[in-house]
Amino acid sequence: MNGCKVTMFFPEPGIGGRVFPEQLGAYLVDYFRSKGVDVHPGETITNVERHGEEIIATTSGGQTMAADIVVAGLGIIPETTLAEQAGLDVGNGIVVNDHLQTTVPTIYAAGDVANVMIPALQRRVRVEHEDNSLTMGRAAGRAMAGDTTPYSYLPAFYSDLFDVGYEAVGLADARTETVVDWKEPLKDGVIYYLGDGRVQGVLTWNQFGLVDAARELIAQPGPFTANDLIGKLVAPE
Numbered sequence: 001m002n003g004c005k006v007t008m009f010f011p012e013p014g015i016g017g018r019v020f021p022e023q024l025g026a027y028l029v030d031y032f033r034s035k036g037v038d039v040h041p042g043e044t045i046t047n048v049e050r051h052g053e054e055i056i057a058t059t060s061g062g063q064t065m066a067a068d069i070v071v072a073g074l075g076i077i078p079e080t081t082l083a084e085q086a087g088l089d090v091g092n093g094i095v096v097n098d099h100l101q102t103t104v105p106t107i108y109a110a111g112d113v114a115n116v117m118i119p120a121l122q123r124r125v126r127v128e129h130e131d132n133s134l135t136m137g138r139a140a141g142r143a144m145a146g147d148t149t150p151y152s153y154l155p156a157f158y159s160d161l162f163d164v165g166y167e168a169v170g171l172a173d174a175r176t177e178t179v180v181d182w183k184e185p186l187k188d189g190v191i192y193y194l195g196d197g198r199v200q201g202v203l204t205w206n207q208f209g210l211v212d213a214a215r216e217l218i219a220q221p222g223p224f225t226a227n228d229l230i231g232k233l234v235a236p237e
Helices: 022-034 081-085 130-144 211-219
Strands: 007-010 038-041 045-051 054-059 064-067 114-118 123-125 156-161 164-170 177-184 188-195 198-205
Touching (some): 022 038, 164 211, 198 211
Antiparallel strands (some): 045 054, 156 164, 177 188
């Protein structure tokens, strides 16, 4: 959008392969190319070195290229060294209870590093998104100040991809069973992610204002089938 040449590498066959169903990920490859991005599915960066003013990147396919800037979207490995040294329980982050207390009750944890039970999902999760960090941080502060309200918030995340956008809540994992309800194929619809008969996550594609309704759906015990979910969530006109 600002005149820079952008080259994109990722290991999956489609963009956002862990979030988007295969058909949507493949569509996004073509869509990004139409916007001028040089897209390389199924290929990763294996080495990055600086040579003077240039950065030289090597790919798994044997390519080398010069770049001014390299942006790596890798996720995180939670830093729990201090927590372990303090005797806190750790496991995919720092384990907290529903008041965001660690196993040492005077120590609290929040944000990307905190592993908390979310009742709507019936499982522990550690979430690396802005909404989670902001909401959990405030909740931890209130808890330290004496608020006894249990933490049960199901965080959301979102992004804009050129002219399209999405909002999602819960576990949007394309490796699970997915149900796609297109209003217009690949342009406008809702994607449901199922596990054990429950809706574990919802992603709305170019539909907005459905996050709260999606949270309510995820909290329901089900069981749900694919047919149950077609037309279940519809964006307000």
